[in-house]
Amino acid sequence: MLLRLAGLAALALLAACGGLLVGGSPLATTDVMQALLHPAHASAVTTIVWQLRMPRICIAIVVGSSLAVAGALLQGMLRNPLADPYLTGVSAGAAAAISIAILAGVAPPLTPGIGFVAGLGTAILVAALARRGGGVDPNRLILAGISLSALFSAVVALVLTRAQSIDYEQQIIAWLAGSLAGRGWHSLAVALPYATLGMALALFAIPALNALRVGDVRARAVGLDVGRSQWLILIASSLLAASSVALAGIVGFIGLIVPHLARRVVGSDARVLLPACAFCGAALCLVADAIGRTIVAPSELPIGVLLAFIGVPTFLYLYLRSEART
Amino acid sequence: MIELRDLGVSIDGRMLLRDVNASVEPGEFVAVLGPNGVGKTTLLRAIAGVRPHATGSIVVGGEAVDRLRPAQRARRMAFVTSDDALTDALKVADVVGIARFAHHRWWEWSSTPDDEAAIERALRAVRMEAYRERLFSTLSSGERQRVWIAMGLAQETPVLILDEPTSHLDVRVAHKILALLREVARRGHTVLCVLHDLNEAAAYADRLMLLGCDRLLAFDRPNAVLAGDAIEEAYGIEMERVRLPDGRLRVFARDAVL
Numbered sequence: 253m254l255l256r257l258a259g260l261a262a263l264a265l266l267a268a269c270g271g272l273l274v275g276g277s278p279l280a281t282t283d284v285m286q287a288l289l290h291p292a293h294a295s296a297v298t299t300i301v302w303q304l305r306m307p308r309i310c311i312a313i314v315v316g317s318s319l320a321v322a323g324a325l326l327q328g329m330l331r332n333p334l335a336d337p338y339l340t341g342v343s344a345g346a347a348a349a350i351s352i353a354i355l356a357g358v359a360p361p362l363t364p365g366i367g368f369v370a371g372l373g374t375a376i377l378v379a380a381l382a383r384r385g386g387g388v389d390p391n392r393l394i395l396a397g398i399s400l401s402a403l404f405s406a407v408v409a410l411v412l413t414r415a416q417s418i419d420y421e422q423q424i425i426a427w428l429a430g431s432l433a434g435r436g437w438h439s440l441a442v443a444l445p446y447a448t449l450g451m452a453l454a455l456f457a458i459p460a461l462n463a464l465r466v467g468d469v470r471a472r473a474v475g476l477d478v479g480r481s482q483w484l485i486l487i488a489s490s491l492l493a494a495s496s497v498a499l500a501g502i503v504g505f506i507g508l509i510v511p512h513l514a515r516r517v518v519g520s521d522a523r524v525l526l527p528a529c530a531f532c533g534a535a536l537c538l539v540a541d542a543i544g545r546t547i548v549a550p551s552e553l554p555i556g557v558l559l560a561f562i563g564v565p566t567f568l569y570l571y572l573r574s575e576a577r578t
Numbered sequence: 579m580i581e582l583r584d585l586g587v588s589i590d591g592r593m594l595l596r597d598v599n600a601s602v603e604p605g606e607f608v609a610v611l612g613p614n615g616v617g618k619t620t621l622l623r624a625i626a627g628v629r630p631h632a633t634g635s636i637v638v639g640g641e642a643v644d645r646l647r648p649a650q651r652a653r654r655m656a657f658v659t660s661d662d663a664l665t666d667a668l669k670v671a672d673v674v675g676i677a678r679f680a681h682h683r684w685w686e687w688s689s690t691p692d693d694e695a696a697i698e699r700a701l702r703a704v705r706m707e708a709y710r711e712r713l714f715s716t717l718s719s720g721e722r723q724r725v726w727i728a729m730g731l732a733q734e735t736p737v738l739i740l741d742e743p744t745s746h747l748d749v750r751v752a753h754k755i756l757a758l759l760r761e762v763a764r765r766g767h768t769v770l771c772v773l774h775d776l777n778e779a780a781a782y783a784d785r786l787m788l789l790g791c792d793r794l795l796a797f798d799r800p801n802a803v804l805a806g807d808a809i810e811e812a813y814g815i816e817m818e819r820v821r822l823p824d825g826r827l828r829v830f831a832r833d834a835v836l
Contacts, residue, residue: 385630456684458687459679459682459684459687462676462679463676463679465664465666465668465676466664466668466673466676466729467664469623469628469657469659470657470659470676470729471676471679472627472628472648473626473628473652473655473656473657473659474652474656474676474677474678474679474680474729474733475648475649475650475651475652475653475679475680476648476679477647477648515666515667519667520666520667520668521672523687
C-alpha cells in the first residue's frame, strides 16, 4: 500500500515538474534547472519560473489536494459517495459574496479574502441548521447545503443580470468557472495558513473516519464521540474548501471524483486514503492547469472546465470498466 | 453489573417504556423479549449508551452510563447491532479491527499485537477465521451477522449487548451463536441480548426480560416467565405450553398449534 502511495506522490511530483516546463512560453529543462538553482539571477526564465509558474504550481497543489481531502472527509462522514466539498454551501456562498464584491467595485486583491470568509460563513450557517443533539444530522446537512446553495446561486444570477459592464460579468464568470490565471504568491499567502490548518485537522480526524466506516451507531458503540468528530470533519473540510475557493474560484470534479479514484488505488483506510487523495488531487489539478495554459496559448482555458471535460469521461471509463470486471 | 433504575426510554418524544427496574449480574445471560415495536432495541441502545434515555438511570460497573466518556463506555460494553450495508470495500479483519478503537489513544493509528490477538480470538469464536481476508460485501447475511458478533467480542468488554444476533442465521448457526454467548457468560461476562424466539431464549438464557404494554412485564427464570400470564399479555395471543421431560417449558402460539 505504501508503494502505491509513493507512486501517487511521484505522479504529483512529475506533474509539478511538467508544470514548470510547459506553458505559453515552453522552457528548456536546463534553463528551468538553472532558474531553480539560482533564483536571484535576473533573467526572463527566472522571472517566468519564480513569479509565474512556481506560484501557480503551488496554488494548484494546494487547491487540488485541499478539494480532494475535503471530499474524502465529507464522503466518509456522511457515508455518501455523492458528497463533495461544496455540499456545505462553501462555493455558493463565496460566489455570491465575490459577485457582489466585484459589482460593488471592490479591489481585486481583496476578493479571495471575501470569498474565503463568505464560504466559511455559509458552511457555519449550514452546519448550524443541521445541528442535532451533540452533532449534525447528515440529511439535514445535505438539505440545508442544497437550499442555501440554491439561494446563493440565485444571488449570483441576479448580480449577473444587474452587472452594467461586460468586464464585471467576465470577472464573475472567471470565478465561477475556476481559474488559476493571474494568481501569485500573494494569493497563496492569504489562503495557505487556513488550508494548512484544515489539513492538520483532517489528520486528527483519521481515526474517526476509519471508525465511521461501520456506520454511526457502531462507531459510537466502539467509543467514538460521533458528534465531536462530525464537527471536526466539518471544520476541516470547510477550511479546505474555502481556501481553495479563495485561491481558484469554483473548481468542480476533484472533490467528488478523486476520493473514488484514490479508494480504488489504496482502499478506504483513511491513514492512506487522505494522503492518496492529496497527491492524486494535486496531480490532477497540475495536469489540468498545464493543459489549460498551453492548448490555446497565449489565452487560457479555465481549470474547472478542463477538469470536467477530461476528468469525468476518464472516471466514467475507469469506473464502468472495473464494474464490468467485478 | 447492569442496574436499571426507574428507566424510561422514548423515541421522538413518545415514551416506549416506563419505570423499568432491573439488575443483571456478571456471568448472567439475559434475553430481552417482547413484541415488535415495544422498545427492545431502544432499551438496548440506551443501556449501551449509543442513544440517550428519557428518565431514570442506567448504571454499569458502578457508574452512570451517561457520565462515562465514549471510550470509557466502550471499554465496559460492546454493542452488536443487526446487519446493515457498508459503503466501503472492507475486509472482514478490518471490520472486526474497528472494534479496537477504544483501546487506542488518538495518536495510535496502527494495530498492536494485542489487537491482532483479539481479532483472531473473536473470528475463531464465531468460526470465521478462514474469512479473515474476504471482502465483507461478498459474505452472506448469516456470515455478516457472525462478523458483527466477532466485532462485539473483539472489543473485549465485561458486558456484551446484542440486538437480534440470531436474525439471518439458520437454525444450526443460530444455536452455535447462542451456545457461544452462553459460554461468554459462563466466563464471567454479562450478556444482554434481544431475541425473538421464545423457546430459543428459554433454552439458553439464565433469565428472560419480557417487555410489553410500555413496561417491564416479567424478569425471571425462563420457566417462571413462560408459565405466567405475562406472555399472553405481551403478545396479545393465547399460548400453548409444553413441558419437556426434564421439566423445562416451551411455548407455542395456540393458533399455530391448532
